[in-house]
Amino acid sequence: MNIRAFFAILLCKLLRGISRVLHRGGTAMPGRWALKLCPNLLEILARDVKTVAITGTNGKTTSARMIEQAFAQQGLSYFANRSGANLISGITTEFVMNSSLGGKCRKEYAVIECDEAAAVRVFGQLKPRVIVVTNLFRDQLDRYGEVTHTLENIRSGISGAPEAVLCLNADCSLTASLADDLPNRAVFFGINQGAVPSGEKSELSDASHCIRCKHEYSYDYITYGHLGGFRCPHCGYRRHDPEYAVTDVTAQTAEGSSIILSVHGKRYLAEVNLPALYNVYNAAGAVAAVSEMGLATESAVAAVGSFKCGFGRMEQFALGAGGTKMMLVKNPAGCNQVIEFLENIKEKFVLVVCLNDRGADGTDISWIWDANFEGLTKMAGALEKVIVSGDRAADMAVRIKYAGVKAEFIEIERDYETLVRWIEGQDRPVFLMPTYTAMLELRETVIRHCGGDEFWV
Amino acid sequence: MKLKICHLYPDVLNLYGDGGNIRCLTQRLRWRGIDSEVVKMPIGSGESLVDCDLVFIGGGQDFEQQVLLDDLHRGRDRELRAAVEDGMTVLAICGGYQMLGNYYETHDGQRCDFIGALDLYTVGAKKRMIGNYLFRCDESLGGMTVVGFENHSGKTRLGSGVAPLGTVIRGFGNNGEDGTEGARYKNVFGCYCHGPMLPKNPAFADLLLSTALARRYGAAELAPLDDALERMAHDQMVKRLGGDV
Known part of the structure; x- marks a missing residue:
């Protein structure tokens, strides 16, 4: 480790300590200063950590909590950026706080949620083992611009981490397109036809036209928004069959959903302890991520029924x-x-x-x-x-x-x-x-x- | 009484909540006991504009622009030009506004022909003009203030054949340089005002409605509505931007 990194870590820890004493969150600011001193600090600290990164428009925090719960249940040594500080500065702060002054991380695993616009800077340094992309919707157009622009940001971020296994939402035509022109191994999660009654095609679809050839998609079914069984009648781009597939949603209440999840053909019954369909997607993505980290699928299935999300x-x-x-x-x-x-x-x-x-x-x-x-x-x-x-x-x-x-x-x-x-x-x-x-x-x-x-x- | 409202290209020009303008128009008619019919004309729709009273065109993403141009050049451009000359009431926002002009030129010089219904053109700039903004309409429209959110990289320049819709008080407007915002020609109103525009500028919404009603029925007195919430939203943004309420 070089001397710049040492001083950057020291500065970051000091700033964080001061902001805690002053009762300010201090989640992003210390990392920002540390990166000024040592621009590749995150890369140095993340080198020996087995990281799952989660990005996408909606569901990052919830997915991260589910994955974290599976790690906790297995007794793994891990940390996470739980406070929602998900830009490169906040992520760096979190790594510093879990590392020694010598730059050695004290934890074996990390669960990191990453802002979709920040992915382009973060992934190359973070080199995650697994990257989950939850979905892409129009969001904060004043900041991110068009949704295809966000997609390119994520694509370019992932290109800095070619070893990462991608867990992609099969039902999101934008997200799923990441599999095609990146060298990474990709697996898919999604909700299969018939698992829930098909929704109606929304006029305000965020992705009505093919990302490849700009023709209008046809849909076999829709779960919500532009998610579902899309296919392009012109160029043939279509939904991949997911390896992590929700084949049935047997109950939906105000407390949660009961689902049947098929993983490489094996069926699991899972209780998702947050309501609404978007949390069924989050659960499927979390199970995919945990499994692709090489951990038992069973522990992930249990985790989606016992995790606590909180934070709004x-x-x-x-x-x-x-x-x-x-x-x-x-x-x-x-x-x-x-x-x-x-x-x-x-x-x-x-x-x-x-x-x-x-x-x-x-x-x-x-x-x-x-x-x-x-x-x-x-x-x-x-x-x-x-x-x-x-x-x-x-x-x-x-x-x-x-x-x-x-x-x-x-x-x-x-x-x-x-x-x-x-x-x-x-x-x-x-x-x-x-x-x-x-x-x-x-x-x-x-x-x-x-x-x-x-x-x- | 009844107004037929056309939502042109709702499938691709549907950014930034602009569809809320349609909702605003139909509700304000309904609250006054006037019927309305909204006809959506997406890409590929063969339906004619001729018997419509009011056309709304919103803003869109660059991604779908080519799809849109192909459709326009299949005859919709001629029809729109004729409707404009004939006095059709049109509200066009951002991309829809640019589309009514002569052309768009990207900042590296590529020119894309638009329909030429309005004498104006747009040139792409590198820096986006983004933020809440405020402009005052021309005195001929009662000098009302309009608040909204602009988000465009194109700089629009008006030719001699059209008048500006208003004067910028805070923000960029057409190009951030000449102080104008939007364009007005016959009964066409074009501008960069997202927000969406009409719900928090109810006087402007009523101006469109009375213009369209007058064309169809000769004269139109609009009964007043309780606009306390709308005015509150309007006035708060005026105050935040440092204008006079």
């Missing part, structure tokens, strides 16, 4: 007599899944939507018009009222009004403290739908009232 992802709080669930939303695809989940709730409930437009949320909030808030009008009898909050509360109120919810059911409450106090007095269940930075603030307020973890624990 269908996270349950003992706030108010009816309980409070926090469901992070970031883009139309994820938001639609949450709305669909709410459509299945039969008891009376209150919905709180918090819309921010800061850097990490995306400064362009137009995506709320691509999400199917019209679904709220199908909740008549269950949805008691909608409270909107956040920096762009009024825009959210307008969106919900034009979806067809009468203005008298929509209330604006900008102050989180007042909001949380009000929820405390409710006997109905309350569902919170915040964007990322709203989630951080709102979660902190909720935890102050009813307890929970600080985010970097």
Whole structure:
């Protein structure tokens, strides 16, 4: 190890220590300074660590928690970037904190979620054993640009790690295309035809035309968004049969899903302990990743039924007599899944939507018009009222009004403290739908009232 | 009364929530007891624009542009030009706005012919013009302020045959240089305003509706609506951008 790396590690540890003393998260800043001092620091530290990296638009954090649970159950020595600091700076900080001053990592394994735009810088240094790409949807167009641009970023990142085994979503035509022009070995996960009733083809598909030849895809079935059994009638590009295939979803409740997972032809019964179909994909991807790391598939199957995600992802709080669930939303695809989940709730409930437009949320909030808030009008009898909050509360109120919810059911409450106090007095269940930075603030307020973890624990 | 609204190319020009403009128009008609019919005309649709009252064209991704051009050049371009000359009410945003112009030239000099319904052209720049922005419409449109989100790399220049839609107060507008935003010609309104534009600029939405209704029915008085939420969204962005409410 060189002297630059030594000082970079020292600096990073010092900065992190100081920010902890000052009660600031300090997840990204120390790594940023360390990388300035030693640009290939991550490569040096990651060299002997067996890493699983997870990228893609939706489901990174949840997939990482599932994989981590399998590692924990097997008693492996591992660490993870759990606080959502998923750019190269945050990932570097995490590696430094798990390494000695001499640059030797104390853990054998790592579970690293990586921002899709950061993949291009991270993967070449990280050299993961396994890379999971969950899916690609339109997300924060102001930051990432078009979805095909994000795909190219990931492709170029992976080209720096040719030894990595790719675990790709077979049902996402964009993600699956990564297998074709990279030298990496690739396996696929997906939901097979007939496992769930086919959804309808969305007019707002993020990938309606063939990534290879630009002709319109035909679909044998659709799970949600542009995911499903796609095929191009012109050039023949089509869904691969996944090695990790969900062949049946036998039950879906507000608590989770029961699925049958076929792995290289062997059938496993798995309970996914988070609701909604997108978590079935996350589970299949996690099982693929753990298995491709050379670990027992059984442990991964058990992990998807016992992991704890938290951090705003269908996270349950003992706030108010009816309980409070926090469901992070970031883009139309994820938001639609949450709305669909709410459509299945039969008891009376209150919905709180918090819309921010800061850097990490995306400064362009137009995506709320691509999400199917019209679904709220199908909740008549269950949805008691909608409270909107956040920096762009009024825009959210307008969106919900034009979806067809009468203005008298929509209330604006900008102050989180007042909001949380009000929820405390409710006997109905309350569902919170915040964007990322709203989630951080709102979660902190909720935890102050009813307890929970600080985010970097 | 009834308006027939055409959503042109909803399959490829569907970025940044622009479809919300259609939702806004139909709801504001419905709340006033006026019927509407939305006709979607995707790529390959043979349906005619002729009996439509209002055409909406949104913005799209570069990825699908060639598919779109092929379709335009199969006759849709002629039809659009004729409709514009005939006084059709059109709202065109971003890519849809550029498409109505004469051509688009990439920053390395490749030219792509558009339909020439409006006397303007667009040249690609390296730096994207992104962010919340604010402009004031021409006095002939009552001088109303419009807020939205722009996100484009093309710089649009207006020819002598069209008037700017408004003057930029904060942001870039057509090109970030001459202070103009959008273009207006007959009953065509083109600009870079995503957001989507109409829900938080209800006066502009009503301007489009009354223009279309007047063409179909001679005159149109629109009953006032309770726009308290819409105005709040509008005014907050005006304030954030340092304009006067």
